[in-house]
Amino acid sequence: MTALVSRRDTFPLTITVLAFAFLGLFLLYPLLNVFSASFIDRSGTHFTLANYARMLSNSFYLGSLYNSLLLGVLSTLVTIVIGVPLAFCLARLPIPGKSALLALAALPLVLPSFIAAYSLVLLLGRAGIVSRFLRDIGIPFTSIYGMTGLTVTFALTLFPFVVFPTLAAFKAVDISVEEAGQNLGSSRWRTFWTVTVPIVMPAVLAGGLLVFIDVIESFGVPFVLAEDKPILAVEAYKLFVGETGGNPASAGVLGVLLIICTAAALLVQRYYLGRRRFSTAARRTPPELVVAPWLRRLAATYSWGIVLIALIPFFAVIVISFMEFRGPVMHPNLSLNNFRDLLNQSSRPLVNTLVLSTAAAVLAALIGVPIGYAITRFRSKASDLLDVIAMTPFAVAGTVLAIGLVISFNSGWLVLTGGWLILVLAWTVRKIPFNVRASAAILHQIDPSLEEASINLGVSPLMTFIRLTVPLMMGGVIGGIVLTWVTVASELSSTVVLYSGPWATMTIVMFQALEGTGAGIASAAATVLIAVTVLPVALVYRLLRRHELGMM
Amino acid sequence: MTAITIDHVSRSFGTVRAVDDVSLEIRDGEFFTLLGPSGCGKTTLLRTIAGFADLTAGQIRFGDRRIDTLPPHRRNTGMVFQNYAIFPNLTVGGNVAYGLKARSVPDGQMRERVSRALKLVHLDGYTERWPHQLSGGQLQRVAIARCLVIEPEVLLLDEPLSNLDAKLRVEMRAEIRQLQQQLKITAIYVTHDQEEALAMSDRIAVMRSGRLEQVASPQAIYRAPATPFVAEFMGTTNLLSGTIAGRDGETLRIQVGQQEFRAHGDGRQGETVTFSLRPETVRLLAPGESAPAGWSVLHTDLAHVEFLGAITRLDLAVGNGATLRVASLDVLPDELKARGRISAAYDPRRVTVFRNG
Ligand SMILES: Nc1ncnc2c1ncn2[C@@H]1O[C@H](COP(=O)(O)OP(=O)(O)OP(=O)(O)O)[C@@H](O)[C@H]1O
Ligand SMILES: [Mg+2]
Numbered sequence: 001m002t003a004l005v006s007r008r009d010t011f012p013l014t015i016t017v018l019a020f021a022f023l024g025l026f027l028l029y030p031l032l033n034v035f036s037a038s039f040i041d042r043s044g045t046h047f048t049l050a051n052y053a054r055m056l057s058n059s060f061y062l063g064s065l066y067n068s069l070l071l072g073v074l075s076t077l078v079t080i081v082i083g084v085p086l087a088f089c090l091a092r093l094p095i096p097g098k099s100a101l102l103a104l105a106a107l108p109l110v111l112p113s114f115i116a117a118y119s120l121v122l123l124l125g126r127a128g129i130v131s132r133f134l135r136d137i138g139i140p141f142t143s144i145y146g147m148t149g150l151t152v153t154f155a156l157t158l159f160p161f162v163v164f165p166t167l168a169a170f171k172a173v174d175i176s177v178e179e180a181g182q183n184l185g186s187s188r189w190r191t192f193w194t195v196t197v198p199i200v201m202p203a204v205l206a207g208g209l210l211v212f213i214d215v216i217e218s219f220g221v222p223f224v225l226a227e228d229k230p231i232l233a234v235e236a237y238k239l240f241v242g243e244t245g246g247n248p249a250s251a252g253v254l255g256v257l258l259i260i261c262t263a264a265a266l267l268v269q270r271y272y273l274g275r276r277r278f279s280t281a282a283r284r285t286p287p288e289l290v291v292a293p294w295l296r297r298l299a300a301t302y303s304w305g306i307v308l309i310a311l312i313p314f315f316a317v318i319v320i321s322f323m324e325f326r327g328p329v330m331h332p333n334l335s336l337n338n339f340r341d342l343l344n345q346s347s348r349p350l351v352n353t354l355v356l357s358t359a360a361a362v363l364a365a366l367i368g369v370p371i372g373y374a375i376t377r378f379r380s381k382a383s384d385l386l387d388v389i390a391m392t393p394f395a396v397a398g399t400v401l402a403i404g405l406v407i408s409f410n411s412g413w414l415v416l417t418g419g420w421l422i423l424v425l426a427w428t429v430r431k432i433p434f435n436v437r438a439s440a441a442i443l444h445q446i447d448p449s450l451e452e453a454s455i456n457l458g459v460s461p462l463m464t465f466i467r468l469t470v471p472l473m474m475g476g477v478i479g480g481i482v483l484t485w486v487t488v489a490s491e492l493s494s495t496v497v498l499y500s501g502p503w504a505t506m507t508i509v510m511f512q513a514l515e516g517t518g519a520g521i522a523s524a525a526a527t528v529l530i531a532v533t534v535l536p537v538a539l540v541y542r543l544l545r546r547h548e549l550g551m552m
Numbered sequence: 553m554t555a556i557t558i559d560h561v562s563r564s565f566g567t568v569r570a571v572d573d574v575s576l577e578i579r580d581g582e583f584f585t586l587l588g589p590s591g592c593g594k595t596t597l598l599r600t601i602a603g604f605a606d607l608t609a610g611q612i613r614f615g616d617r618r619i620d621t622l623p624p625h626r627r628n629t630g631m632v633f634q635n636y637a638i639f640p641n642l643t644v645g646g647n648v649a650y651g652l653k654a655r656s657v658p659d660g661q662m663r664e665r666v667s668r669a670l671k672l673v674h675l676d677g678y679t680e681r682w683p684h685q686l687s688g689g690q691l692q693r694v695a696i697a698r699c700l701v702i703e704p705e706v707l708l709l710d711e712p713l714s715n716l717d718a719k720l721r722v723e724m725r726a727e728i729r730q731l732q733q734q735l736k737i738t739a740i741y742v743t744h745d746q747e748e749a750l751a752m753s754d755r756i757a758v759m760r761s762g763r764l765e766q767v768a769s770p771q772a773i774y775r776a777p778a779t780p781f782v783a784e785f786m787g788t789t790n791l792l793s794g795t796i797a798g799r800d801g802e803t804l805r806i807q808v809g810q811q812e813f814r815a816h817g818d819g820r821q822g823e824t825v826t827f828s829l830r831p832e833t834v835r836l837l838a839p840g841e842s843a844p845a846g847w848s849v850l851h852t853d854l855a856h857v858e859f860l861g862a863i864t865r866l867d868l869a870v871g872n873g874a875t876l877r878v879a880s881l882d883v884l885p886d887e888l889k890a891r892g893r894i895s896a897a898y899d900p901r902r903v904t905v906f907r908n909g
Contacts, residue, residue, distance in 0.1 A: 195611045452604055453637035453695075457651030457702060464625075471641050 011461040013380035015370045016386055022367060023389050027429050030404025031259075031396065037407060038252030048476035055253040065257055071147065071222075071231070072215045072261070075154035076208045082155055083162030084204055086306055089299040090163070091170035094288050098299055101500060103541075104308045106160055110483070110533050111314055112490030113157040114220025115526045119313035120144055120153060121224060122320055122519060129320075129330070145227040151301035154215050155227060156310040161214070162207035162297070170196070209269045213262045217397035219493035220507075224514060232258050233399045240403050248407055262395040274426035314530055321527040325520030336522035342509070344519070348527065353489050353505040356420055360427035361485035365477055367428065368435025373465060375436070376443045378452070387436075394433040397494030402426055407496060420502045426494040431484045438483075442476035443469075482540040486533045506532070554614045554705040554738050555580045556601070561610030561620075563596050572762035573610075579754075581736045584731065588759035589730050589750040589785065594742040597759070601740065602631050602683020607680030614705055632709040636691040638683045638696050644670070644694050648802040652704040662669035669701035670694075673729065689720045691768040696728070707732065707739040712847050713748065725752050729893065746786050752776065783828035790829045790876050796821050803900050817905030826906045831865070833902045836894065842865040843897035850876070850896045857885045868894060 043046040050532035055061045089095055090102065108116075123130045124144040134141040146153065170320050176193075231255050240251035291299075324335040343350075375387045393401065405426055409416035418420040446469070454464040470477070492507045499508050506529050513522030556578040563571040570593045578584045584872075586594040599605040601612055603624025612620040619627050638649050648666045657665065670676050673693035683691060692712055699707060712728070713721045725851065729752045730744050732739045743749055750770040756767040766778040777783035780791055794808035796819045806813045806827065821823050835843075843849045853877050856867040864883050867875040878896060888894065 013702075169565070446634060447637065449633045449635060449637040450639060452602075452624075453633060453698075454639070454650065455604075455633065456602055456629060456631040457654060457698065458625050458628070459651070459654040463654070468639060472639075497885050 011273050011379075011465070012374050012383070014462075015374040016382050019367065019371045019386055019390070023386075023429070026405070026425050027393060027396075027401070028389070030401060030408045031392075032404075033257075034252045034255045034259075034400060034404040036252075037248040038256050040249065044251075046473075051249045051253050055250055058326075060230055060376065061235060061250075061254065062352045064232045064235045067147075067226075067229055068216055068232040068258075069261065071150055071154075072212045074147065074151045075158065075215045076212045078151055079159050079162050080092040080208050081212045082306060083159045083207070084166055084200075086159070086303055087163045087166035088170055089303045091167045092289050093291065093299045094296060096148075097304075101303060101307055104311065105163060107534070108310050108315075109160045110486050110537055111157070111434070112220070112492070112507070112526075112529055113153065113218065114224055114492055114507075115317055115490075115510075115529060116157050116313040117149075117153045117221040117224040117396075118522065118526060119317040119516060120149060122523065123313070123316055124149070127328075138231040145225055146229055149225045150222060153221050153313075154211070154218070156313070157221075158211045158214055159306070159310065161202060165203040165207045166200060167550065169200040170388065173199050174341045195324065205271065205272070209265050212265050213395065216261050217399075219397070219399050219495070219496065220511075223492075223511075233397050233493065234259075236397075236403065237493075238400050240399075241497060245404070248403070251403055255397075255403055259395060262397065266391075267396050298345070308450040315525045317523050318530060321523035323521070328331075328519060330519070338520040339528075341518075342521050342524040342528070345509070349504045349506050349509045352420070352503055353507070353529075354423055355530065356503075356505065357427070357485050357489040358486045360431065361422045361481045363424060363428045364431040364435045364461055364484050364488075365439075365481045368432050369439040369470075369473065369477060371432070371471065372436045372439030372443060376440045377448060390436045391433050393429050393431075398426070398430055398491065398495075399497060401429060403499035404495075420503045420541060422498050423503060423505075426498055427488045427491055430491070430494065431488060434487075435480055435484060438476065438480040439473065442473045446472050462513075479540055479548035482536050486537055489532050490529050497527060556738060556740070557611075558601075559611040559613065560596075561597070561600060561612060562608045563593075563605055563685065569762045571600065572757050572761075574759075574769065575803065576757060578738060579738065580771055581738055581741045583732050583741065583752060583754045585741045585743060585749045585753040585756045586759060587612065587743060587746060587756050587785075588765075588834040591835055592746060592759040593762040594759055595710055596762075598710055598740060598742050601627075601706070602629050602708055603627050607772060613900070623681045626635075628702070628705050632692070632695050632699055632707070632712045634711045634714055635693045636688075636715075638686075638691050638694055638698075640743055643679065643685075644675065644681045644683070644686070644764075647694055648679075648698045648701050650698065656700065659750070665701055669697040670842045671695045672700060673727075683874045686726055688716050691719075692716065694832065696731070700731075700737075703740070707737050710742045711744070711903030714743075714745075721748070728752070747770070750786075758785060770835065775786060775829060775902075777904055780826050780828065783904060784905075788831055788877065788879075790831065790875070792870070792874060793824060793826050796823045796825060804905065806905075808874055809874060811850060811852065811870045811905065813850075814900040815903035815905050816901045817903070819905060819907055823907065828904045828906070829876070829898060830902070831877045833882075834862070834876065834878040834896050836880050836883060836888075836896050839895075844899075845896045846901075847899050850898075852876070852896070854888055854891075857888055859885050866894075868896060878906060 014162040035221070038051050039047055039049070041050060085442055086105075090098065090105075095101060122128055124141075125131060126143045126145075128143070131141050131143060132401035135242075152294045217233060219233045219237060222234050223237075226234060236251045239247045239254065320330065321338050322334050322336070324331045324333040324337060371386060371390050375390075376381045385455065406417055409422060450472070451464050451469060455461055459467065489505075490507055492511060495505055495507055496511055498503065504512075506525050510522050510529070513519070513525060556576070558574055558576040558578070561574050572593070573713060574597060578636045585895050586597060588594055596605055599819055600620070600748065603620075603622065607620050607740065610620075611618055640651065642650065644769050645666055648669055649662055652662045652665060655890055667676065667679065670678060673696055675690065675693050675697065678686070678690070678694075683694070687695065695712070709728070713724050716724060721798055725748055733904075735826075741749075741752060753770055755767060755769055758780055766773055766782045768776070768778075773782060774786050783789045784791060792813070794806040794813065797805045797807045798821055799805065802816055803814045803818055806815060806825065813827070817825075835873070837843060837849065842875050849874040850868065850870070852870060854866060855869040858865040862887060863879050863881055866878050866880065866888065868878060870876050876896075
């Protein structure tokens, strides 16, 4: 990629400086504080490794590290085992209703996963609807708490991470490569293993690593389902906000361990996959395979089965939210009481969610899009560094970032704790990697000579960005804002550390209801959250389609 | 109305010297072409003038004004891109008005200038069209109108015709040339198509590996190439190597295998030289026909013959396995084969001798 304008121009420099300032203050500085909290003794002045020694010799906390890693590996494996065949079916076999199925399969990515976890508790928990029913008819079923429940939940909510890249890879296998393999005399099966699998493997691994990182960073799902099994992100939270006043040093140690796990996974990805192409440049996409009817039925059942099973928890929680609750006990009568109770409590959390998520989504785009612009259009050493830093939030669990923000901004020259801004900042920082990647992807579709033409016509680089590039990127940017909005609205891990009194969000209402007995209110809150997530996505999906058609 | 001075300009990418110490004077109102093989640095040189590539060394001046220190948007150049670079979100009128808006031209005047520019490129009436409704040639015209409307000091064109089909390319090159003459604007044109360069330019610079190989008028560059590279790059030629056997007044006698060639030029006896003799300058002599005064005659065997309709191309054996390619109008292969030995004549003044190479 060539430099767009001469080095003398101040526009890329301005973006880079501002981005460094923002990320330095609200990402690097808090992380530094987490690190230093973990390395400083009780007097608060001396370097020490005692915190690490103490935590790692404690079998409970060592167990949390072990459990998190085990959970990460298990969930990744199960996801791959479920996801790869699904991807293959969607790519190469005739499945009835394929486009609907593809749209539905993407849904678990935007739906809040801790709601799926909560729904599983309502259904299969100790007092769950299904559990009790099973026991009533004499089947000994205790509950799905622990590793099983966690792995199932993660596999069912994260499988799209594996399915979509793998699907693209299966489609990108150039048919002539496969044919060449068969021409050379290998059987179909052998061709699959020696030609197709090596091409698809990098995509599977890339998706798997996303799953691994997401699992390790997850707070809500283990909080709901882990019960007495210690999990890193949850224990870090408990140590930090703990009833006994909070222990930043110990929480810091767990936070650093978390960062090490995710950063290691990212490094593996960079070094193992970085230089590989994910696909051959397919000139002819492989046609759907012709297979026996029973195989076709099997594939259809499998594909629809997985996707529908993944959506059942969300569906169930919606149904439950319309049931009547008397105390903790559900009665099979339709009612809107849960929603009335939810709003009677206060409508403030809903307003907070709507307003603050909007602020964060817009801010993340305002910061992420220029960064994406700088790193795609003005390559330099500074922009390469900016690229790395802008990706770091991806490797930082929300819990850890939030802890860092609290340590950094609860006293001193800039106090943010207790207000709404700290929530917006945390969410913004967390969504910057997505916004940067998304805008970089959009920019790769826009020929740089358009911007050069504009500059050549006398429009400064800054005005070119505003008057030409931004309008050209608009469709994609709006899509990015909505996706950010949706994920931020259901964000729990940082919110739970950072919120205070009046600034509780819908996720916090759910979280509090989880701890109490208000299953009715919790499921109503879940339903509201689901609606809040699905509606904008559906709207934008349609809007963008029309927009694209209009441009054609 | 601008002369351009390119003064010892270099531009490197890492260790690649894309432009290597280039100095050029482009005259006011001149149509100047940068010509050369792929990767020789034409685009890079053009982009240093537009401001999209920084100089590693040197200066660029428009008249007396140094411009390489200005940011690209303040250089007042008009650049036409290979892929047109038409803004897809604006109409034809919007595209052409884009640069005027940046200059805060009042509305009424803007409309008038836009329609004048569109008329110039024969697109009157297309103001409200969207880019996706236009053909490649029309898009390129919009791109040209968009540049001309801001009245740039120089027009920079980077292979503007390479995405068009052959017929349109020929039409458009005449149109661009005519437009440039009409507006008397200084234009720098990049191409790797030598025919385009010859047809359009006042002067041509042939580039090779970031350096200037030769700068001259189309006729001079074709007739008197300065280096074997230029001779070969500009059309087809015979590049032969031989030893100078002696000198008769102004002409050298050059021994190539068993054949002796004559050429105007300099060289010492015993020196090995390369010389270029273009196929179309060699004339076949009919049996009994004598060569024009001052011409040299070769008697050789026919090595190969190809009938291409209007012309017949033949290779004459000149010894040592070397052949001389000749293009001849209006002879038939059968006739040639029947002749046995072939007599061919050429004017020694049309032979270009390169020393030390
Ligand atoms: N941004 C860049 N980074 C590194 N090398 C570059 C860059 N731009 C050009 N080069 C190198 O500089 C040299 C000249 O490139 P340039 O694009 O000027 O060639 P060109 O003469 O325009 O070729 P073509 O006819 O193919 O367009 C080439 O070796 C090219 O690889
Ligand atoms: Mg070029």
